[in-house]
Amino acid sequence: QVQLQESGPGLVKPSQTLSLTCTVSGGSINSGYYFWSWIRQHPGKGLEWIGYIYSTGSTYYNPSLKSRVTISIDSSKNQFSLNLNSVTAADTAVYYCARGTNVVAAVWGQGTLVTVSS
Amino acid sequence: EIVLTQSPGTLSLSPGERATLSCRASQSLYSNYLAWYQQKPGQAPRLLMYGASNRATGIPDRFSGSGSGIDFTLTISRLEPEDSAVYYCQGYGDSPPRLTFGGGTKVEIK
Numbered sequence: 233q234v235q236l237q238e239s240g241p242g243l244v245k246p247s248q249t250l251s252l253t254c255t256v257s258g259g260s261i262n263s264g265y266y267f268w269s270w271i272r273q274h275p276g277k278g279l280e281w282i283g284y285i286y287s288t289g290s291t292y293y294n295p296s297l298k299s300r301v302t303i304s305i306d307s308s309k310n311q312f313s314l315n316l317n318s319v320t321a322a323d324t325a326v327y328y329c330a331r332g333t334n335v336v337a338a339v340w341g342q343g344t345l346v347t348v349s350s
Numbered sequence: 351e352i353v354l355t356q357s358p359g360t361l362s363l364s365p366g367e368r369a370t371l372s373c374r375a376s377q378s379l380y381s382n383y384l385a386w387y388q389q390k391p392g393q394a395p396r397l398l399m400y401g402a403s404n405r406a407t408g409i410p411d412r413f414s415g416s417g418s419g420i421d422f423t424l425t426i427s428r429l430e431p432e433d434s435a436v437y438y439c440q441g442y443g444d445s446p447p448r449l450t451f452g453g454g455t456k457v458e459i460k
Contacts, residue, residue, distance in 0.1 A: 269449070279387075279395065279438055281449040292447045295351075328394055335442035335449065336385045338406065340394040 234259040236329050236341035244323075244348050250316040254329030254341060261310045262287045267332045268312045270303060272325040273343070280325075284332065285312060319348045352376055352443040354452035362458040369426040371455045373439035378419045383442035386415055386424045389454075390435045398437075399424065426457070434459045 240252035254268070261268065269284035283293035285303045293301050302315040316323060324347050330337035353376040363369055373384065384402045387395035397406040399415035402422055412427045426433055439452040 271449075278454050279440075279451040281451065284449075294448060295446070334400065335383050335447075336397060336400040336440070337387075337395075337449070338397050338400075340396070343394050 238344040356452035360456045371424040373422040375420040385440045
C-alpha cells in the first residue's frame with residue numbers, strides 16, 4: 233500500500249524558509265484523483281491544515297498561511313514539497329504530509345518535527 | 351470560514367462503556383464532508399470515518415458516525431483500552447476550498 237515519508241531539516245532559523253519533502257512509495261503520485269496535503273501540529277495542540285496540491289498541479293492553501301506557503305509536486309521523483317518562508321517560532325510544529333481523496337486525509341506520513349530557533 | 355467545535359474536551363470512561371463525541375459546525379457542511387481521526391501519543395492521526403458515517407478500511411465496527419448539517423457524532427460502543435486517544439473531526443469548506451479541524455476530544459480509559 234502507499235506510504236509517505238517526510239524529510240527535511242529539523243531546525244530552521246527565524247526569517248528563513250522551511251523546506252520539507254514528502255516521498256511517496258507504493259504508488260504513483262500521478263495515479264488517481266488524489267490530493268497531496270501538508271498538515272501541521274503545534275506542540276501539544278490540534279491539527280492545522282496548511283494546503284494541498286492535486287496531481288494536476290492545482291493548489292489550495294490555508295488563507296492564514298497563503299502569503300508564505302508554496303506546495304509543489306515533482307512527478308519524476310514521486311515527491312511533493314512544502315516551502316514556508318519568513319518563519320518564526322510560531323511555526324515550530326510537527327509537519328505531516330498526507331494523501332487524500334474526497335477531501336479526507338486517508339494516508340499520513342509519520343510526521344517530522346521542525347523547530348524554528350536561532 | 352467553517353469552525354468546528356468539539357465537545358467534551360476530555361472524556362474519562364471505563365472499558366466496556368459507550369463514548370459519545372460531538373462535533374458541531376458553524377455552518378452546514380458541504381455534502382456531509384465530515385471525517386473523524388484518532389491520534390495516539392507520538393503517532394500520526396489515523397482516519398476512522400468519512401462522509402460522516404462510513405468506516406475507513408480496517409476500523410472496528412464498535413466505531414460509528416452519524417449526523418448531518420451542523421451536528422455530528424462519533425460513538426464508540428464498547429470502549430477498549432487501546433481506544434485511549436485524541437479524536438479530531440475534520441470538515442471541508444468550498445469557498446475557498448479548505449480543510450478544517452476541530453480542537454479534539456481526549457478519551458481517557460479509567
